[in-house]
Amino acid sequence: MPQSVPSFIDMLADCHRSAVHLEMRDAYAVGDEVDEFEAWRSGHRTNWDDRESWWHPFYQAVSDAVGRGVVVRRARVVCEPVTEYIRYEHYITQANVVAGEQVRWLPRRRATDIAFPGNDFWLFDDRLVRVNHFTGDGVMVDQEVIEDPDVAKLCSSAFEAVWERAVPHEEYQV
Template sequence: MPQSVPSFIDMLAACRQSAVHLEMRDLYSVGDEVEEFDAWRAGHRTDWEDRESWWHPFYQAISDAVARGATVRRARIVSEPVTEYIRYEHYITHANIVAGERVRWLPRRRATDLALPGNDFWLFDDRLVRVNHFTGDGVMTGNEIVEDSAVVKLCGAAFEAVWERAVPHEDYKV
C-alpha cells in the first residue's frame, strides 16, 4: 500500500528545532524550476529588490520556521567543475539565504570517505526523514517518510559530516 506523505510545507510547519537538507545531485528537473532554469540560461536574472516576483510559499515556510526558532540548514555535494544547473542553483540560493536558511557546498572530491545515504533527504527535528526519489535525469518521482532510528541516525551523521567540511555559501565560488 502506498504511503501517504504530508506536504513539505506541512512538515516544515510541524518542525520545532531543526530541518536539514542534503542534496547530492548535479541536476534537478523539478516543477517550476525547469522554466526558471531555462529563463536563467536565456539570460534572465532575478530582481532581488522585487521580492514579490520571486518569493513563494517555500521561502515563506522556511522564514516561518526560522522565526519560530528552528534552524534550517542545507548542504549540497557537487561535482567540479560544476554543471550549468549547479551554477543556476548557486545563483538562486540568494532566496534561501534571505528566507533564513543556512547553505553550504561540498565539492564531491572531498566527500569520498563519508558514509552517505543513497538519496537526498530532509531530516526534521532529528526524528523524521523525508526521502526524495528522482529519476536519473532529475525528475522527482516521489517521497517517503522514514522514522526508523537507524536511518535517522545515518542521515543525521551524514549531514553533519558534510556540513563540517562544506564551504559556506558566501565563500563558495562557481
C-alpha cells in the same frame, strides 16, 4: 500501496528545533524549476529587490520556521567543475538565504570517506526523514517519510560530516 506523504510545508510547520536538507545530485528537473532554469540559461536574472516576483510559499515556510527558532540548514555535494544547473542553483540560493536558510557547498572530491544514504533527504528534528526519489535525469518520482531511528542517525551523521567540511554559500565560487 503508495504512502501518503505530508507536504513539506506541513512537515516544516510541525518542526521544533532543526530541519536539514542534503542534496547530492548535479542536476534536477523539478516542477517550476525547469522553466526557471531555462529562463536563467536565456539570460533572465532575478530582481532580488522585487521580492514579490520570486518569494513563494516555500520561502515563507522557511522564514516562519526560522522565526520560531528552527535552525534550517542545507548542504549540497557537487562535482567540480560544476554543471550549468549547479551554477544556476548557486545563483538562486540567494532566495534560500533571504528566507533564513544556512547553505553550504561541498566538492564531491572531499566527500569520499563519508557514508551517505542513497537519496537526497530532509531530516526534521533529528527523527523524521523525508526521502526524495529521482529518475536519472532529475525528475522527482516519489517521496517517503521514514521514522526509523537508525535511518535518522545515518542521515544526521552524513549531513553533519558534510556540513563540517563544506564551504559557506557566500564563500563558494562556481
